[in-house]
Amino acid sequence: MIAKREHIPIAKPGIDEEMIGAIEEVLNSGILTQGPKVREFEEEFAEYIGVEYAVATNSGTSALHTALSSLGIRKGDEVITSTFSFISTASCVLMQGAKPVFCDIDPKTYNINPDETERKISDRTKAVIVVHLYGHPCDMRRVVEICEDYDLALIEDACQAHGAEYEGKKVGSFGEGCFSFYPTKNMTTGEGGMITTNNDKVAKMARMIRDHGQRGRYLHTTLGYNYRMTDIAAAIGLAQLKRLDWFNEQRIKNATYYNRKLNNERIQKPFIAENVKHVFHQCTIRVKERDRFLIHLKNNDIGYGVYYPTPIHKQPIFNEYNELTLPEAEHACKEVVSIPVHPALSKEKLEYVVEVVNAYE
Ligand SMILES: Cc1ncc(COP(=O)(O)O)c(C=O)c1O
Incomplete structure (x- = not known):
């Protein structure tokens, strides 16, 4: 019999006094929408990732849409991507009137299968969107090679992978x-x-597209949107960015603890490739007869997530793809479960999660 504890949530944002102070400062400045804090956040984020330019938007979805639009992806184009992701990875392709072409995954990393990506290239293919799912980088050596060989744009959906590295590169x-x-x-x-x-041209276009396609004030030269980040959000982002490496270290430490201590044969633990830094946005395990396992977690007050229960090509919005079979992703959707790995977990809570998962029969 396991002694009950308070509920352990699957996620908990790390907010501190500095962040609250940063918001107050912006509120007092009177500049609430895109302003100096956004510029500062963009500069610091670009430096952190190791690129020339960063362009802030108001969501990951608007970032993906703006990137595709800035690269000139449009009607008649095909964009190859993974079916095992959040809907935005593919819906941004529809937003440009282009056609997503779905690929299966590598069952160990849950990321796009590069061989299949290459097989699915046609003369309409213009881009590949890879997803660094759960914080584990894709096989970038192969993906970059394919994109160079076939002259394709490469978009990285890094929405779950801030600070993750492939062969030492972010x-x-x-x-x-x-x-x-x-x-x-x-x-x-x-x-x-x-x-x-x-790419300076992409950065320039992205800055216009996120702000109504304006080249100058009230001079609209391209189709744009209101995808601007506010200075309030950027102030939080600046304070969070300072702590990102620490947040990631805690996630990695927690996942390492699970990998060492989980010993239930019914559970498949997360894989980590040798040449990557996995930042564990999610710590995802696999279990057959998942429904029974989820009840076990729920009965013991452990929060969990199923990312994702349905592959994108089986979503109703993509019903013209419903005949398509992508077996590894379809199989993973039935078995994956993410357990709490966020930085706010105490040693005691980690031990409790291990006790509960190991006790599952
Ligand atoms: C892989 C992936 N792509 C895209 C998104 C979209 O980001 P947002 O929710 O900020 O629009 C998310 C976030 O949920 C995501 O996890």
């Missing part, structure tokens, strides 16, 4: 990176997003 610096600052992410601004790039 994700978001291989192609056009898109980040989300939603509250459950490795760092947050409430709602928010960022595009990272070394």
Whole structure:
């Protein structure tokens, strides 16, 4: 019999006094929308990722949409991407009137299968969107090679991978990176997003598109949107960015503890490739007969998440793809469960999660 504890949430944003003070400062300045804090946040984020430019937006979804639009992706184009992701990875392609082409995943990393990506290239393919799912980088060596060989734009959906590295290089610096600052992410601004790039033309276009397509004040030269980040959000982002490496260290420490202590044969633990820094946005395990396991977690007050229960090509909005079979992703959708790994977990809570998971029969 396991002794009951208070509920352990699946995510908890790390907010401190400095962040509250930063918001107050912006409120007192009177500049609430995109202003000097956004510029400062963009500069610091670009430096952190190791790119020339960063363009802030008001969500990860608007970052993805703006990146595709800035790269000139449009009707008639095909964009290859992973079916095992959040809907925005593919809906941003529809927003440009282009066609998503879905790929299966590597069942160990849950990221796009590069061989299949190459097989699905047609003369209409213009871009590949990879997703560094759960904070584990994709096989970037292969993906970059494919994009170079076939002259394709490379968009990295790094919405779950702030600070993750592939062979010592930060994700978001291989192609056009898109980040989300939603509250459950490795760092947050409430709602928010960022595009990272070394391409000055893309950066210039992205700055216009996020601000109604304006080249100068009230001079609209391209289709744009109101995708601007507020200075309030940027002030939170600046304070969060200072702590990002610490947040990631805690996540990695927690996941390492789980990998050492979980010994239930019914559970498959997360894989970490040798040449990456996995930042554990999620600590995702696999279990057969998942419903029974979820009840076990719920009965013991442990929060969990299923990311994602349905592959994108089986979503009703994509019903023209419903005949398509992508077996690894479909299989993973039935078995994945994410357990709490956020920085606010105490040693005692980690021990409790291990006790509960190991006791599952
Ligand atoms: C992989 C992935 N792509 C895109 C997004 C969209 O980001 P946002 O919720 O900030 O629009 C998210 C966040 O939920 C995500 O996890």
